Amino acid sequence: MEQRILHEGSLLTASYVVSAVAEFNQGLRGETTMQLRVLLLVGGITAVLTQTAAGDDGMFPMSELGRLNLRERGLELTAEQLFNPSGISLVDGICRVNGCTGSFVSAQGLIITNHHCAFGAIQKASTRERDLLQDGFRAGSLEEEIPAPDYQVRITEDYQDVSQQVLSVLTAEMSFLERTRAVDRRCRELEQEAEKQHAGLRAEVSEMFPGRTYVLFLYTYLKDVRLVFAPPVSVGNFGGEIDNWEWPRHTGDFSFMRAYTAPDGSSATFAKENIPYRPRRHLKVAPQGVDEGDAVFLLGYPGRTARHRTAEFVRYERDIRLPLTVELYAWQISEMERAAAADREVAIRVASRMRSLANVEKRSRGQVLGLTRAGIVEQRSAREEELQKFIDADASRKQKYGGVLSEINGVYEQMTATGPWEIHFEQLRQACHAMSYGFYVVDAAAERSKADLEREQSYQDRNFEQTSGRMLVSMRDWNLRLDVILLSGMLERLSQFPEVEQIPALRQLTNDAALIGQQAERLLSETSLGDPEFVKACLQKSSEQLAAINDPLLQLLIALYPYYVEMRDQQKAQDGQLDRLYGSLLEVKEQFLAEAFVPDANATLRLTTGRIRAYSPADAVIRTPISTLRGVIEKTTGKAPFDTPEAVLKAWQAGDSGQFRHPRLQQVPVAILYDTDTTGGNSGSPVLNSRGELVGVNFDRCFEATINDFAWNTDYSRSIGVDIRYVLWITSRVYGAGYLLREMGVDPAE
């Protein structure tokens, strides 16, 4: 599923604040698990898999819409009808829902997004007695809607290019670390200025091309978000991890939420008197859906891609970070599964976390496989050789750009060397949640002693309350037993590295291998870091005050803190170096290829277009692009994740599908497949027909397309959405919420 996990410019995706940072750090650093690399690259196979994109790849920023031939892409709308910052346009119907995309589908602030995007809200509202994950949820009235305290809805209001203002602060004498800090600080300044000018809006500067282009976005944030309707998890996550990242898919991955404002229409946190938000515009729902070959387009917030990174970066990912992610996550998942199997309460508490890990684990597996099979490293190396020849052919070019590629490679070589240790050291404080809370407390005390603009973003005044609040909400799911297992497992892993010798606090914990389990047990049973009240109190304290608290885990984090800071600074320095180098690389690449590029995804609003389209994953196999209810029935075994609810089976047997039946397939369509260019963060993106009407909700890619992050290809890049007809059929015919269809302007009786 397309849950966005990679780090992104704004820390306001902070429901994942901890794991997002972890992912980002991992994103820059690992060790190879060789068993994943058994695929032999036979000469010839790449002929099929590596045709370069026909030019139809691209996640276009709003600023690029003007140069696109939308009609040729099958759209009946103009660029202005899509995005018009001075009027009302389609984009006003799109929002971001935490790390996902959502669409307004009524004048009353009703939002459709994925079930997996609302998953955290559903999970947090569930208890052993009232299991909304298992049973689904339907609010019979506005009053019954359930607040989702850690959810926010963001709407894009405007944007402007601020590259010059950002880059003007750089001087030639700056070190790489200083460059990164200066850019960060300048971005924060610009944001503050903009927010002063535009009261009530939030400003965020996003880096479009590293080291070259920066855009300031103005956003509205709505802070009162409520759960309206969710199908049972056996519909919303039908097929579970088995079907995740696979096509054909039979998952009803959708939910409805609603945004609220204060009675005066301003953004406000939850209050009883709040009223439904009135979007400037909402999307029209097209109950007739689409058919094979139809043009579709998506609007959404794709997280991160790495299409402009060099071969060495891809090699680092393929050989170091991704295999290590697979290994560490697979282990954590298996431990969580064991804990969940023993206790349904624990199962509910770890469900969301387990799913996030499993999602990344399988995607990473697909990426290792895909990068290897498609020979992306080899291809990119070959292109870079060509580029180097081009550079070397001209003396002045050689003077200016001659060393850029090898300098970039130097950074990745360094990451390759230090990655395995760093990824493990990071994972120590990620896997064990009490360690995460403790790190946040220690980090907050150190950072908040600095001037506001000098701090890490999470701790800046405008963010701190929110990031802290989210972390405290997430502490509800803390589980001591699981934390002991994960902490002791991570300590065992770390004890295998020579680096542990340099860190006395760690050396002491791991020097007797037989006692590691006991040490973990002692640290966690004696700490108060699992207690939200204690953590809340700690967040008010200075570093000196924390040092005086008698809590063994907190003291461990204080002892480890300088090493974490050193690692963070080292990574910032690398980022600064890469930013500068990639700025130069892009310059010379533009000369070489004589064409403009689309920037890598960066969680800002993008358009992508394509068609409903089959694909061939293997010789003599074709997967057609519309799955149907028949497939749900075929897959149903009665056992999770293939345990279709009785209500669905009954409605299927009744055959009463009316307007939601596909005329050719004579079945209710469940999911659709299309060749648009998407990545993580596109979860919940509306799938729109040529007239801009809603025909589906994007939620995943096929397995072969997990490598979209690195390279898009017309043969295998396919994205997956839930068909609007399944959404409407499930909501009205199966679960009797026909009133929601009426709210969306669809007659449920037809």
Added chain:
Amino acid sequence: MEQRILHEGSLLTASYVVSAVAEFNQGLRGETTMQLRVLLLVGGITAVLTQTAAGDDGMFPMSELGRLNLRERGLELTAEQLFNPSGISLVDGICRVNGCTGSFVSAQGLIITNHHCAFGAIQKASTRERDLLQDGFRAGSLEEEIPAPDYQVRITEDYQDVSQQVLSVLTAEMSFLERTRAVDRRCRELEQEAEKQHAGLRAEVSEMFPGRTYVLFLYTYLKDVRLVFAPPVSVGNFGGEIDNWEWPRHTGDFSFMRAYTAPDGSSATFAKENIPYRPRRHLKVAPQGVDEGDAVFLLGYPGRTARHRTAEFVRYERDIRLPLTVELYAWQISEMERAAAADREVAIRVASRMRSLANVEKRSRGQVLGLTRAGIVEQRSAREEELQKFIDADASRKQKYGGVLSEINGVYEQMTATGPWEIHFEQLRQACHAMSYGFYVVDAAAERSKADLEREQSYQDRNFEQTSGRMLVSMRDWNLRLDVILLSGMLERLSQFPEVEQIPALRQLTNDAALIGQQAERLLSETSLGDPEFVKACLQKSSEQLAAINDPLLQLLIALYPYYVEMRDQQKAQDGQLDRLYGSLLEVKEQFLAEAFVPDANATLRLTTGRIRAYSPADAVIRTPISTLRGVIEKTTGKAPFDTPEAVLKAWQAGDSGQFRHPRLQQVPVAILYDTDTTGGNSGSPVLNSRGELVGVNFDRCFEATINDFAWNTDYSRSIGVDIRYVLWITSRVYGAGYLLREMGVDPAE
């Protein structure tokens, strides 16, 4: 793969003599392994899977050709061009090669059949030093061809209906056991008479409809068969057990053999002076192959189907025999794999046996799944209820047929009760090969003391030398260590049954569970039954003489023998009862449905027609009907069973495929898929185009079609053949045997 395993009329398929009998016995008897029955039958799913055949199912005996509209089925040949006992027809180009089908493809007796059909010959000719399985084999001249001593080629010469002559011996007073014995005896008499009339030919009576129709066939047997060409097993069995019973397939499952006769043209065993057999007719090879939608037909010897059996039989198969087969075979395979992994010599020796078991194990798994999903038992029950209503509606019909169905069900209930024990008791002497040899010796002594026609077929004078010879050849592969493991495993399993208490010899071996392994070790290390010379000598001895031999395993078999005989007689009595009952059932079914039936397959020559055709195994998945070399490359990992030989990879890279390239797919086709009606025994059947030219060699079915044995369906019944273009490309372009193409009349250079 379509290796025929089910028991059949003639014991001359005796390369499998031991296991065939085992299968047959198992075929009539079991215990449910519940883990296989987790599939929930959801109402509705059957709508897809159980559409009844459009009438295109049918394995037509030669006697039925006249009533078929061949032109409508896409054939450009008349019934007489297909089969003409008084002239030369296409059928003269077809033969049986042990349990498989083969085709003559040159005037010099060159035969094409499957790699897995020639597997036994390739294996027996292989040693650790000269591994023909691994390296493949190419005879550069007639002299280099390798004799396959346990192979025979059979050609159908004529047939006649002898139902009246057979059934006339039955009287109303006979018991069921007496009925079976009388029919057997009468068949043997008719065979003897016919062989007197037709010197040099062999006569065999086959039961077409149980208890109703019997046909006497006249056959020529050629006893000097030699291996001519085999690709490496990494081509011939590419994909191994992973791809077995699956489509898309990328296996070059073909080999060439050659039949020889004495210089005067008569049938003779191997001799240096023998000459290639000159078939009356051979098949024309069509190097241009076929395309999607083209009509094809097959001629072959399908083994056994059970389409006329009742719901209760299918239930017994689904719940008792098949799950038990899966369990017992999977265990034996895993033990063999362990032994093979430790020693390549052992690996070669057990390869063929392991493959046979794995093939049946996977097919049985597919059948359990398919029978459950398609609801065959439920459907057939419903049809039988209708039939019962029809019977009960008329007083005289009720009088005559009223109890038939319930009596049949009574037999199956009895089998259901005794099956699990009987299957295990049978498997005791099947799993442990020294036990098989010993049983054969003891059985031979007892049977050969009777009058010739009263004996079990294997021991009748006309068969004995051959069945004994084959068994002695098969002893070359005996392995003491493996036998100890399998004997002790079977004894442990038997010790769980209360029945073991009734058999003192078994009780004594199993009463101390801790000592079972030692007992097995002792029996096998002290026996001479693994020694062909000892066994050969025993075959000359009477029962009394055997009783005097001091050999613990032989003495065990003598002690168990009466129990085996009792079980065999019991089964014969059940067969007799079922024969009579099915005779009546068919009579009344004909009245009910008012149409003629095609008899169940019985290893006699059959025609089936169809088209090259895609299928959909699941919602939104289509499998197209021609696989290509590209898929071989895609699947290649370098590790067995996906270890494509260097020679193939080189030829692929060279791209030099000439006339063997498919014009639309621009690749060498590897395998083809078609909707003809086939079952085990159709291995090696020629796939013929509308003009009767060879375009492929049949070798398997898709997984969904494993239930063909019980029910054919236009949606999922698909058979698989190797494409003639792959055969020719591999033979000439990859392995340089262009001279074989010239012998077949194909220009290898085109």
